[in-house]
Amino acid sequence: MKQTLRDLAEKLGCRLLGDGSITITTVSSLQSATSESMVFVEDAKHLDAALSSSAAAVIAGQFAATDAKQKPILISTQPRLTFARAAKLLRDPDKIRAIHTGATVPASAKIGKNVSIGPRAILGEQVKIGDETTIGAGCVIGDNATIGIHCRIDANVTIYPGTALGDRVIVQAGAVLGSEGFGYVRDSATGRYEQFPQIGRLVIEDDVEIGANSTIDRGALDETRIRRGTKIDNLVHIGHNVQIGENVVIAAQTGLSGSAVVEDNVIIGGQVGIADHVRIEAGAILGAQSGIPSKKVIRGKGVVFWGTPARPIREYLRELAFLSRAAKRER
Numbered sequence: 177m178k179q180t181l182r183d184l185a186e187k188l189g190c191r192l193l194g195d196g197s198i199t200i201t202t203v204s205s206l207q208s209a210t211s212e213s214m215v216f217v218e219d220a221k222h223l224d225a226a227l228s229s230s231a232a233a234v235i236a237g238q239f240a241a242t243d244a245k246q247k248p249i250l251i252s253t254q255p256r257l258t259f260a261r262a263a264k265l266l267r268d269p270d271k272i273r274a275i276h277t278g279a280t281v282p283a284s285a286k287i288g289k290n291v292s293i294g295p296r297a298i299l300g301e302q303v304k305i306g307d308e309t310t311i312g313a314g315c316v317i318g319d320n321a322t323i324g325i326h327c328r329i330d331a332n333v334t335i336y337p338g339t340a341l342g343d344r345v346i347v348q349a350g351a352v353l354g355s356e357g358f359g360y361v362r363d364s365a366t367g368r369y370e371q372f373p374q375i376g377r378l379v380i381e382d383d384v385e386i387g388a389n390s391t392i393d394r395g396a397l398d399e400t401r402i403r404r405g406t407k408i409d410n411l412v413h414i415g416h417n418v419q420i421g422e423n424v425v426i427a428a429q430t431g432l433s434g435s436a437v438v439e440d441n442v443i444i445g446g447q448v449g450i451a452d453h454v455r456i457e458a459g460a461i462l463g464a465q466s467g468i469p470s471k472k473v474i475r476g477k478g479v480v481f482w483g484t485p486a487r488p489i490r491e492y493l494r495e496l497a498f499l500s501r502a503a504k505r506e507r
Contacts, residue, residue, distance in 0.1 A: 177201070177266055181233055181248055184214075187265055188258050193241065194248030198232050203263045206231070214250075214266075216259035235259050273310065288325065300337060312349070321354075324382070336394060342382035348410070350389040354378040357393035357400075357416025357434060372396060374416060381405075387412065387428070396434070409446075421458065433470075449484075462486060 182196030204213035206222075209231035216235035217226045226234045233248040234240070235255045252258040273292035275281060280298040288306045293299070294313035303317050306325035311317070315329055318337030323329065327345045335341070336354030347353065359372040376395025380402045386392070387410035394400055395417050402408070402420045409428040414420070418432050421440035430444055433452040438444070442456050445464035450456070454468045459477030467484030468474060474481055480489040 179266060181250070184262060184265065185250055188250065188252070188261055190235070190250040190252045190258060191241075192248065192250055194233070196248070198248060200232055200262075200266065202266055203259060204231065214259070214262060216255045218255050235262065273308075276313075279311075294331065306343065318354070330388075336378070338377045339380070339394065340377070341380045342384070342404070344383050345380055346385040348386065348388040348390075351386050352391045353380065353386070354394045355391060357396055359396050359416060359434065376400065376416070378402075384408070390414075393418075393434075403440075415452075427464070463489065 178199050178201050180196060181192060181198045181200060184200060185192035185196065199212065200214050201212040204210065204215060206215050206225055206229045209215050209229045211230060211232055213231050214233045214235060215226050215229060215231040217223050218237065220239040223236060223240055227246040233250065235250045235252055235258050237255055238251060240249050241251055250258065273290050275293040276295040278295035279293045281293060282299060282301050284301045285299050285303045288309065290308050291305050292310040294311060296313055297311050297315045299317045300319035300321065302320045304322040306323060308325055309323055309327040311329045312331035312333065314332040317335045320337055321335050321339045323341045324343035324345065326343055327341060329347045330349040332350050333347050334352045339354035354377065356374040359374060360369040361372050362369050374394065374396050376398045378392055378394040378400045381404040383405045384402050386408045389410055390408055390412040392400060392402065392414040393416040398417065400414065400416055400418050403422045405423040406420050408426045411428050412426050413431045415432055415434040417435040419437045421438055421442065423440060424438055424442045426444045427446040429446055430448045432450045435453045436450050437455045439456060439458040441459045443461045445462055447465045448462050449467045451468055451470040453471045455473045457473065457475040460474050461480045463480055463482040466482055466486040469485050474486060476488065481487060482489045483492045
């Protein structure tokens with residue numbers, strides 16, 4: 177979608193240096209820049225490369241304020257963030273939305289304005305879908321599920337009955353939301369396992385993003401909740417009764433066992449294993465492949481934890497150094 181630099185600068189809250197009448201259609205890397213694209217740089221050492229590229233304009237920090245002679249520059253305090261927001265503004269507008277004739281939509285469903293429902297999608301009874309939301313091909317949405325406004329549900333997503341999604345939620349292809357949790361009771365007389373009731377629900381708050389083929393179980397008796405702004409990568413599993421705080425980031429192949437609690441602003445790396453009833457306090461950072469044993473509490477805002485069992489990275493590195501020295505003495 178074409179926009180002038182002047183319009184972009186106003187929408188992005190940037191200071192424009194240079195010709196504001198230039199038209200921008202997309203964002204790009206320095207290598208793939210064209211005469212209609214915009215690039216960004218976060219430090220002065222890359223500014224010359226950006227200015228000599230084929231890009232029509234550059235997003236940069238205050239360090240570029242005196243270099244707007246070669247091409248226009250948008251001055252931003254956070255160039256990368258501004259670049260991401262520019263990409264959204266320049267994204268092609270949605271096509272005319274409609275409910276495909278091959279979709280199954282019962283009369284009891286409440287569908288908002290300008291909603292798109294793809295072919296072979298199946299909606300259950302009493303489903304509610306908010307305005308401007310898109311439901312991809314092959315999705316299955318169970319009875320009494322609710323989806324807010326401006327959501328994007330990609331192809332082949334399964335949303336179990338009673339699951340609630342807030343506004344502006346993105347769910348990528350193949351994700352499963354609200355499935356039964358993995359909870360069993362052992363009969364000591366026979367050694368057999370019987371399922372503990374999985375009759376709770378799943379609540380996804382506003383602005384959450386869920387990656388492809390991730391799974392989030394509903395609560396056993398109460399609810400599993402993913403709070404506002406959390407971003408979940410592909411192939412993540414979140415068990416029943418888990419509570420995830422606001423603005424949490426969880427990388428791929430991470431697993432959270434039942435009743436774990438992750439507080440606000442936590443960062444979890446890839447392939448992290450979190451056992452049941454663990455609490456990760458606000459602002460902690462779990463490095464890739466960390467392991468957290470049952471009922472452990474991880475605390476330390478801004479502290480990086482590593483290893484299994486996870487401990488502060490400085491402690492972990494000291495242990496590695498000690499083991500290395502010990503091994504050398506044994507040779």
